[in-house]
Amino acid sequence: MKYTPLKSIAAGLYISIGCAASIATGSKIIGAIAFSVGLIAVILLGADLYTGKICYAHRGDAWPLLATLLTNLLTAYVCGALYQIANNPLSTFTIKSAKPIPLTMLGGVVCGILIFAAVEGYRSSKSILSIVFPVATFILIGGEHCIADAFYFGASGCAGVFGWAWLSAVIVGNTIGGLVAGYRCGRESAAEAGNEGVKCCT
Numbered sequence: 001m002k003y004t005p006l007k008s009i010a011a012g013l014y015i016s017i018g019c020a021a022s023i024a025t026g027s028k029i030i031g032a033i034a035f036s037v038g039l040i041a042v043i044l045l046g047a048d049l050y051t052g053k054i055c056y057a058h059r060g061d062a063w064p065l066l067a068t069l070l071t072n073l074l075t076a077y078v079c080g081a082l083y084q085i086a087n088n089p090l091s092t093f094t095i096k097s098a099k100p101i102p103l104t105m106l107g108g109v110v111c112g113i114l115i116f117a118a119v120e121g122y123r124s125s126k127s128i129l130s131i132v133f134p135v136a137t138f139i140l141i142g143g144e145h146c147i148a149d150a151f152y153f154g155a156s157g158c159a160g161v162f163g164w165a166w167l168s169a170v171i172v173g174n175t176i177g178g179l180v181a182g183y184r185c186g187r188e189s190a191a192e193a194g195n196e197g198v199k200c201c202t
Helices: 005-025 028-045 050-056 062-086 092-096 101-125 129-140 146-155 161-193
Strands: none
Touching (some): 050 062, 050 146, 101 129, 146 161
16 A cells, blocks of 8 residues: 555545535434545545555555544544634534543444445445445444544544544544454455455455
8 A cells, every 4th residue: 555645635625525514414314425425535536545445454554554544634634623613613523522432432343344335335336325325324323433523523623632532442443343344355255266365355
């Protein structure tokens, strides 16, 4: 994997657009669907989003992944801060961060798995609906996406240590979910091919 700053910035921007679209609907269900616009843009336009890239991580990818994550987070946070300037501060992050850390991390794991499902679903079907359904699902059941949460963090008008600590739990959850889903996919492909070097996720 290669770190590409512009693609990483673009991913943070696209997810921020998805967040803003979700907020604009004023509806949980419609908002969940609207948010998927962000991931659709990431996939169709080839941006580098950490929660997608971590699913296909290989040895030696640690530094590019970290750089991608930090760029995604910073971009989304800045977009959120700009959103807060143009609008009233959001209470979304305050509500989210009130959840216990174990539950937050679990929500991150669920999100990581469903992000992988969205990416693989689109790869195999080329259908936008393959992206929409998994993304909308993780939002409706309380999943947490670290880049989206960085946007909500910025839009809340906060910049406290607790917020970043809580966000770290989401990152850990997203990482675990993505790695588990991607690793399982790779092992199943290798078993089918009778060759451990063959992976469906690369």
